[in-house]
Amino acid sequence: MTDDSGATIEDYYREERTFPPSPDFVAGAVLADPGIYPRADADPEAFWAEQARELLTWDRDFDTTLDWQLPFGRWFVGGPLNVSYNCLDRHVEAGLGHRVAIHWEGEPGDPRAITYADLLAEVGGVANALKRLGVDTGDRVCIYLPMIPEAVVAMLACSRIGAAHSVVFGGFSPDSLIDRINDAGATVVVTADGGYRRGVPFLLKPNVDVAVADCPTVTSVVVVDRCGSGPHMTPGRDHWWSDLVAAESAECAPLPLDSEQLLYLLYTSGTTAKPKGIMHTTGGYLTQVAWTHKVVFDLRPETDVYWCAADVGWVTGHSYIVYGPLCNGATTVMYEGTPDTPREDARSGDDPAGWDKDRLWDIIERYGVTQLYTAPTAIRTFMKWGADWPARHDLSSLRVLGTVGEPINPEAWMWYHTHIGGERCPIVDTWWQTETGGHMITPLPGITATKPGSACRALPGIGAELVDDHGKVVEHGGGYLTLTRPWPSMLRGIWGDPERYRDTYWSRFEGRYFPGDGAKVDDDGYMWLLGRVDDVMNVSGHRISTTEVESALVDHPAVAEAAVVGASDDTTGQAIVGYVILRGGNDPTEELRQDIRSHVATKLGAIARPRAVIIVPDLPKTRSGKIMRRLLRDVVEGRELGDTTTLADANVVEAIRDRAGSGSTDED
Numbered sequence: 094m095t096d097d098s099g100a101t102i103e104d105y106y107r108e109e110r111t112f113p114p115s116p117d118f119v120a121g122a123v124l125a126d127p128g129i130y131p132r133a134d135a136d137p138e139a140f141w142a143e144q145a146r147e148l149l150t151w152d153r154d155f156d157t158t159l160d161w162q163l164p165f166g167r168w169f170v171g172g173p174l175n176v177s178y179n180c181l182d183r184h185v186e187a188g189l190g191h192r193v194a195i196h197w198e199g200e201p202g203d204p205r206a207i208t209y210a211d212l213l214a215e216v217g218g219v220a221n222a223l224k225r226l227g228v229d230t231g232d233r234v235c236i237y238l239p240m241i242p243e244a245v246v247a248m249l250a251c252s253r254i255g256a257a258h259s260v261v262f263g264g265f266s267p268d269s270l271i272d273r274i275n276d277a278g279a280t281v282v283v284t285a286d287g288g289y290r291r292g293v294p295f296l297l298k299p300n301v302d303v304a305v306a307d308c309p310t311v312t313s314v315v316v317v318d319r320c321g322s323g324p325h326m327t328p329g330r331d332h333w334w335s336d337l338v339a340a341e342s343a344e345c346a347p348l349p350l351d352s353e354q355l356l357y358l359l360y361t362s363g364t365t366a367k368p369k370g371i372m373h374t375t376g377g378y379l380t381q382v383a384w385t386h387k388v389v390f391d392l393r394p395e396t397d398v399y400w401c402a403a404d405v406g407w408v409t410g411h412s413y414i415v416y417g418p419l420c421n422g423a424t425t426v427m428y429e430g431t432p433d434t435p436r437e438d439a440r441s442g443d444d445p446a447g448w449d450k451d452r453l454w455d456i457i458e459r460y461g462v463t464q465l466y467t468a469p470t471a472i473r474t475f476m477k478w479g480a481d482w483p484a485r486h487d488l489s490s491l492r493v494l495g496t497v498g499e500p501i502n503p504e505a506w507m508w509y510h511t512h513i514g515g516e517r518c519p520i521v522d523t524w525w526q527t528e529t530g531g532h533m534i535t536p537l538p539g540i541t542a543t544k545p546g547s548a549c550r551a552l553p554g555i556g557a558e559l560v561d562d563h564g565k566v567v568e569h570g571g572g573y574l575t576l577t578r579p580w581p582s583m584l585r586g587i588w589g590d591p592e593r594y595r596d597t598y599w600s601r602f603e604g605r606y607f608p609g610d611g612a613k614v615d616d617d618g619y620m621w622l623l624g625r626v627d628d629v630m631n632v633s634g635h636r637i638s639t640t641e642v643e644s645a646l647v648d649h650p651a652v653a654e655a656a657v658v659g660a661s662d663d664t665t666g667q668a669i670v671g672y673v674i675l676r677g678g679n680d681p682t683e684e685l686r687q688d689i690r691s692h693v694a695t696k697l698g699a700i701a702r703p704r705a706v707i708i709v710p711d712l713p714k715t716r717s718g719k720i721m722r723r724l725l726r727d728v729v730e731g732r733e734l735g736d737t738t739t740l741a742d743a744n745v746v747e748a749i750r751d752r753a754g755s756g757s758t759d760e761d
């Protein structure tokens with residue numbers, strides 16, 4: 094149904110600021126010629142074939158760039174290659190074995206610098222150990238680890254022998270682990286006794302013990318000793334990582350694998366249904382993540398220290414901590430813990446007031462980080478903590494900043510630009526998904542004049558268009574985002590369920606991939622992501638995006654973070670309810686709440702004035718930082734909560750329930 098204006102999703106938020114790259118940046122940029130867009134669009138397959146040949150080492154050149162039987166694509170057919178060879182051996186062969194691949198920092202402050210030569214040797218040993226445990230090409234290995242280098246080693250070891258990994262984020266419960274192991278039919282689980290987070294060890298091995306009891310396919314469990322917690326080890330089934338590696342040679346020949354060999358499964362939880370095992374394969378995936386990592390972050394591998402602060406358990410970690418950077422021979426930073434950590438003298442305490450909130454800025458200063466890639470939710474948290482924390486550190490090494498995971502509100506973008514980027518670093522707001530494997534819509538830092546809050550445009554070689562409810566292309570204003578042609582790192586399907594793959598992504602609009610996001614396009618052809626279409630609110634027939642109202646809320650000087658939901662309303666169908674977190678130093682008065690409501694009306698128009706603004710200490714988020722609006726709708730409509738298994742902190746919702754009665758609900 095469309096409203097009277099005819100728009101699929103309406104367009105209210107106006108943002109006029111633009112930031113072209115500086116002449117200095119352009120002069121040294123990896124890509125500075127806008128001619129790459131028309132050139133790639135003229136023949137996308139030839140464009141991607143060129144990147145594949147230039148960036149990757151193949152055991153034999155491929156015969157066919159793309160075999161496309163909608164919705165199933167095969168890229169670089171007939172070209173065998175090995176991912177771990179591309180990420181390790183060839184750099185060592187080129188004399189770069191001494192280059193640091195990973196600067197790892199444990200949360201307690203224990204650093205490790207791992208060179209490409211070190212990484213290659215460790216991967217060889219683990220690959221041999223996996224083979225000894227019976228893992229063969231095509232088998233699945235579940236990796237359930239904290240943010241330690243062994244996670245990267247285990248992934249690359251799988252790729253070396255053609256086994257597929259399925260990384261399960263260390264914060265997930267035994268139940269989630271059971272579902273994922275059984276769906277994949279994994280035979281080996283790689284885990285650790287635990288990891289450090291917020292000053293204390295959190296244990297993983299007990300979760301594995303509970304899970305594996307219900308996983309008949311698992312024959313072996315490999316355990317990294319991270320915390321010295323002395324876990325229970327089941328004889329015959331459980332093995333210490335260090336014992337296995339010590340017994341093996343560090344040399345393991347990389348297997349030449351088909352370009353369409355399954356590289357990994359990564360499960361994304363739909364909001365209600367059973368998690369989907371997203372399938373990524375070898376040649377196309379590596380081509381797109383390597384190319385995008387190089388051009389979107391303007392990588393200079395000889396001198397840069399690149400840092401993606403995501404967890405390795407998310408697709409961002411797979412593509413932009415592990416595969417893209419290592420394929421490009423980059424030096425990366427990997428950090429185990431959270432951005433706020435208890436001070437040395439307060440290690441045992443759990444009062445976050447006494448904690449340091451500058452761990453990220455400290456790491457950037459100490460390692461001379463040149464690119465930082467993080468999520469809008471983290472940036473809004475830093476805003477809440479205040480600009481004094483980054484101001485204590487020298488952040489002048491930074492050259493490029495990136496964001497991913499959610500639309501970034503213009504005010505959060507401006508804060509990042511000002512307080513982290515020193516008004517000098519281009520910001521790349523990268524839109525993509527687990528399913529797309531790599532970046533799809535994003536600025537190129539040496540070419541694009543950015544606008545705060547806009548992911549700008551599709552990358553060269555990528556086709557993206559908005560359509561309305563009838564599938565008609567929208568040239569201007571709001572609509573559904575669609576991808577118009579296959580791309581190398583596209584998902585190859587959902588593990589074990591080709592029909593679900595077709596239904597979920599390819600059935601809504603004929604011939605197009607539908608990612609489930611809304612967006613709008615402005616006069617200059619820039620794209621602005623508007624959030625999941627399931628979250629769009631319908632107020633008196635107007636389809637208003639949660640993202641735009643949240644951006645208007647965050648635009649208020651007292652607001653650090655906001656989540657908006659549509660609550661059912663007798664008169665208007667849905668009414669807007671805004672949950673807000675205040676910036677430090679603001680009192681939650683009735684006057685302030687009214688002022689925040691009026692601010693939204695001024696920014697977007699009276700139709701978008703929230704019926705209520707509820708001030709809360711925290712918001713319910715998934716472990717990857719996405720706001721769970723579904724739970725907020727349950728609270729505001731007084732329902733029992735739906736599935737909460739992916740919630741990062743279960744106490745948050747209770748705290749919000751307590752406040753929900755106190756929202757300002759004047760009708761004016």
Ligand code: WTA
Pocket residue numbers: 361407408409496497498499500501522523524525526527528548608609610622623624625717
């Ligand atoms: C959202 C994360 C706006 C979007 C890589 C997408 C974004 C979902 C952006 C995928 C962005 C991600 N601007 N929205 N820059 N990046 N999203 O699978 O709704 O964890 O569909 O992959 O996050 O989330 P996923």
